[in-house]
Amino acid sequence: MNPNNFLGAEPLIIARLKAVLPDDVHVLSAAELAKIAGEQQPTPAVHVVYDGYRTEDTKVPAVVRVVQSWITVVVARNVADIEQGFHARQAAGPLASQVVEALYRHTLKNDKDEAFGNGPLRLAAAPNPGFDDGHFYLPLAWDCPINFISNAC
Template sequence: MDFLELEAPIKARLEAGVGESVKVFTAPDLDGVAAGNRPAPAVDLLYRGYRPKDGNAAGGFAVIEQTWWTVIAVRNRRHVASGNAARAEAGPIAGAVIKSLLGWAPTGAKAMAIAPAPQAGYDAGYFYLPIAWTTQLNVRTDACASS
């Protein structure tokens, strides 16, 4: 089992949903990219952890809820003080992300559900708008505790 196996199908779903003009990146894609040189507009897909939901350790079974963030990144320096231009550019991309993922179930997982996310932010001319998602995986193993 690959614990992060959902990354590839989620990325593919986002790429199809946001169109060719918006790039979709995962953490390895962004490794080494300087803050001021990152491509935009883009959607960053980031694994943000898990929590056990249910299971039976002796039976080799667990339900795990994973959290994924989709962070819309745009660079727009017009109206920097208000951020209006950047928000206007990020809004339709956010809509496409939500339309792509909300209720969609990656193979082997439950439907993606929207979840609480951190605040949007500005940095070095970029506007970042995070949207958080959860999904659940059923994990089974052949290993069972012996009595």
């Protein structure tokens, strides 16, 4: 089955995180995040950001396998040790574990219980973390495989 929305994983990832993370964690899309200035960043938070795709050979001419990359960025803030950032990193660690628990090998499904993609999310290599004025940003990357079937062959 071809997905009817190439970026349909985003609302499903957000819904999954909102369903399993504690109520005080802000789960934000890239569009929501764009409206927030750095110093207004709510914490704790998880950002969900699309990061492109790659294709993989399927050995079947009518099938194109696309593996999308989605990044969830865990954000924690603690100014107790603002120069070294130790306390902010320690605050991000448990939330990162909760995000991994929520998404690792999770199959995204819509409200009709139909799977999005062609398999569960897989943990992938992520960009480096960042630290800014007491905020610690810890990216976790996810591969989301999707098969597109062509009728052209």
